[in-house]
Amino acid sequence: MTTDTATDVFEEHRPVLLGVAYRMLGRLADAEDVVQEAWLRWSGADRAAVREPRGYLVRVTTRLAIDRLRQVKSRGETYVGPWLPEPYVTDFGDAVPDTAERAVLADSVSLAVLVVLESLSPLERAVFVLREAFGYPYAEIAAMLERGEAAVRQLAGRARKHVDERRPRYDVDPAQRRDLTERFLAAAAEGDLAGLLATLAPDVRLVGDSGGRSKAPLRVLESSDKVGRFLLGVARQGVPDATFHFLELNGGPALLVRSGGKPDSVVQVDVVDGRIQSMYIIRNPDKLVSLAGVL
Template sequence: MTADTVTDVFEEHRPVLLGVAYRMLGRVADAEDVVQDAWLRWSAADRSEVREPRGYLVRVTTRLAIDRLRQVKARGETYVGPWLPEPYVTDFGAGVPDTAERAVLADSVSLAVLVVLESLSPLERAVFVLREAFGYPYADIAAMLERGEPAVRQLAGRARKHVEERRPRYEVDPVQRRDLTERFLAAAGEGDLEGLMSLLAPDVRLVGDSGGKAKAPLRVLETADKVGRFLHGAARKGVPAPSFRFLELNGGPAILFLSDGRPDSVFQLDVRDGRIQCVYVIRNPDKLRSLAFV
């Protein structure tokens, strides 16, 4: 391979590698670091022995992500308040039609699922991501992780059971979700408490992630009354900032609020049966940096 070919092959597979790393880590910066390390491994590898570049690169990326996860767990890092993944701009490209495949990819990167994945072991998480999000056969995953296929099947079953027990148990209508997001924005922006309350499910939850670096609840808020009054009070105080844009983040519609042109906060909603079930609010500035360029 020429130097140009080596680069072209890697760039062809970069979106997949970033997708694997992000689902493994839940952090855009860490995922990009892992992909950069994968590039260094690829550029230095004896490529005459690489029969299938995509499989090789996914294997390297997965192992690097596992190592990164283990380092994080070993440090026993503490986080101030609830933790949410770093927002991830999702564009599955023209190669992924608007079908069940797109729905699977969107679900596997949703905030709700990534929060559940945080509680898996690094190996369980790797097997779940490779199998459920990218559809790799068990034999291929076993080879990537240098584990026996029966062991990989056990890991997959354990991870799937764990995720299914904790993920939201409802189908999401993308059109309804976008409509509710727009109505939510209008009610909050107009200070319409009654209108806001009408959109919330009785058992709605609000999860705010600030990392202690911005104003957000340090505990999960529950019930329509508490969540509605919090949102109404925050809007009256000018939080979030008035300037905004709609984005697709983590497989669904989201609102990015800006302050002086810089990302201030992200709001995203989980919906069911025409009501808002959960409000995710991300205000940790460290998690919003990558959105400054979208």
């Protein structure tokens, strides 16, 4: 296999490798580092002995991601305020034509699910991602992780139970999510508290992630009254030279707010019964770097 062919093969599988690494780590920069390390392993491997490049590369990437997770201290111990994953552009396009497969991929990369995955062990997270998001058979996962198949099935069951117990249930209609985002944005801009409250569920939750680097709530806000008044306060204060753009992030529509042409914040909502049940606002500038060139 020539160097050019080796590069072509790796680039063919790069989207899958990045998808695995991001779901494992929740941060695009970390995921890209892991994929780059996987490339170094691939370029130095005896590729003639590799019968299935995709399986080999996913195995290497998964193990590197597990090692990275084990090296990093718990985010909850050092992070200022609530933690959310770094926004990830997920326009699957024609690469995923099947509606059911698209829904599975979108759900596995949603902010709500990735937050739950943070509480799994590295091995549980790896098994969950490989099985639930990418559909690998238990036997293949066992080979990748050098574990017995029975142990992998046990890890998968434990991880799935944990996620199912903690994963919120939301309506996934992207048109409805975008419509509600536009409505709350318009109501906030007009100072219309009643109109704003009409878009929010009574027990709505707002999670703001600034990492202590920008203005955002340092605690989760709960109830439509608290969330509504917070959003009105933000609207009154305003964002200098603000522009608003919709794009697909983490499997659903999201609002990207730019200030002076630079990413200022990302807003995404989850909807239940026609009202916003959860709202996520990401303002940590380190997590918005990858969106600088988007749109």
